[in-house]
Amino acid sequence: MISTKELQLLPGSMALRNTCKAMAVLDAILCQDWIYRYYSYNSEWSEDEEFFEMRNGEGDQLLILFKDEGTVINGYFAAAEQGDKMQLTNQLPEVFHEFIFGEPVNSAGTTFCVWKHGDQDWATGIPAQSDDHSEELLSPLDANPATYVKWATEYFKGSYKDGGLPLDTVTSIYNQQPLGREMVLTLVDQLEDWEQLTEDLKEISYPYHINS
Numbered sequence: 001m002i003s004t005k006e007l008q009l010l011p012g013s014m015a016l017r018n019t020c021k022a023m024a025v026l027d028a029i030l031c032q033d034w035i036y037r038y039y040s041y042n043s044e045w046s047e048d049e050e051f052f053e054m055r056n057g058e059g060d061q062l063l064i065l066f067k068d069e070g071t072v073i074n075g076y077f078a079a080a081e082q083g084d085k086m087q088l089t090n091q092l093p094e095v096f097h098e099f100i101f102g103e104p105v106n107s108a109g110t111t112f113c114v115w116k117h118g119d120q121d122w123a124t125g126i127p128a129q130s131d132d133h134s135e136e137l138l139s140p141l142d143a144n145p146a147t148y149v150k151w152a153t154e155y156f157k158g159s160y161k162d163g164g165l166p167l168d169t170v171t172s173i174y175n176q177q178p179l180g181r182e183m184v185l186t187l188v189d190q191l192e193d194w195e196q197l198t199e200d201l202k203e204i205s206y207p208y209h210i211n212s
Contacts, residue, residue, distance in 0.1 A: 002142060003135040003157055004100045007122035009130050013071040019143045020052040020064060021204050022174040026148060028140040028200040029187050038125030038155060043205035049099075050205075054137070061108045062137045065099045072096040072115040080111045083191040090125035093117045114138075144172040178207040 002009045011019060024041035031037050036056060045051035045065070054062035059078030064071065070093070088110055089100055096115055099105060112132040114124045138148055140170065149165045168188045173179065184191055191197060194210060201208045 001135045002138040003125055004114060004124045004138075005134075006133055007114060009087065009140065010122050010138065013066065013116055015143050016064075016141060017050070017066050018176055019141055020193050021176070021206055022145075022170075023140075023148055024052070024204050025173055025179065025201065025206050026152065026170065026187075027038070027195060028204070029184055029191070030152065030159045032193055032196050041204045043203060046070065052148070054140075063108060065096070067095065068118075069093075069095045070115060070117040071148055072099060073113065073138075074100060074105045074108070074110055075112045075114075075132070075134055076109040077111045077133035077137060079191065080133045081130040082111065083130075083132070085110050085113075087122075087126040088128065089113050091123070092125065128143065129211065143174070143198060145174045148174075161189055175209065180208070182208045184210065 010016065013138050016188075020039070021043075023039040024037075026036040027039045034040065038056060040053050042051045048068055050066040052064040054060075054064070059076075061074075061076045063074045063076075072092070075089070092100060092113065092115060095117070100113060107116075112124065112127070112134045114122055114134075127152065133164045140151060145167060149167055149170050154162075154164055166186050169183055177183075184197070197208065198208070201210075
């Protein structure tokens with residue numbers, strides 16, 4: 001399982017970005033009310049920066065910034081003992097400082113921090129002495145569509161078709177295939193607001209042709 005002790009299992013920046021986009025697209029289909037979504041993605045966070053967020057409603061958060069220079073992940077597990085942030089971010093490349101020491105990360109808190117700068121391997125600072133619970137927060141990012149299906153089957157119970165979430169559709173979305181109406185309707189019986197989904201897809205910067 002992916003954790004700060006098993007960072008070699010974490011996908012590379014591009015694969016991670018595609019995984020995060022796919023999870024946000026699937027959430028946007030299964031739950032059109034943004035406030036109840038688990039995953040969201042903003043491809044226009046700022047110039048040359050994209051942002052992914054996981055929030056579970058219980059205080060836990062995963063905040064990821066994608067830049068041309070690399071990727072940085074801030075994890076916060078509410079029940080974990082908080083370590084020294086300067087230790088957790090020891091040797092963090094300066095290009096990530098504004099994000100990690102600014103908002104919204106500063107207000108969210110930091111239980112662990114990992115980053116990938118350029119072609120270098122994933123790295124982390126000096127870990128806390130206690131369990132940082134990184135496994136719970138990072139493992140869903142394994143780039144495996146089946147991982148999302150297993151989780152969403154429980155989390156979004158009652159929101160998808162009676163036959164369950166089709167792995168082939170989820171896999172197509174993980175592979176960044178353009179989203180069409182027929183794909184959406186393999187996941188849900190009907191979609192209340194197609195315009196809302198279009199706006200979500202634009203924000204995520206995910207290819208689609210649902211208007212055709």
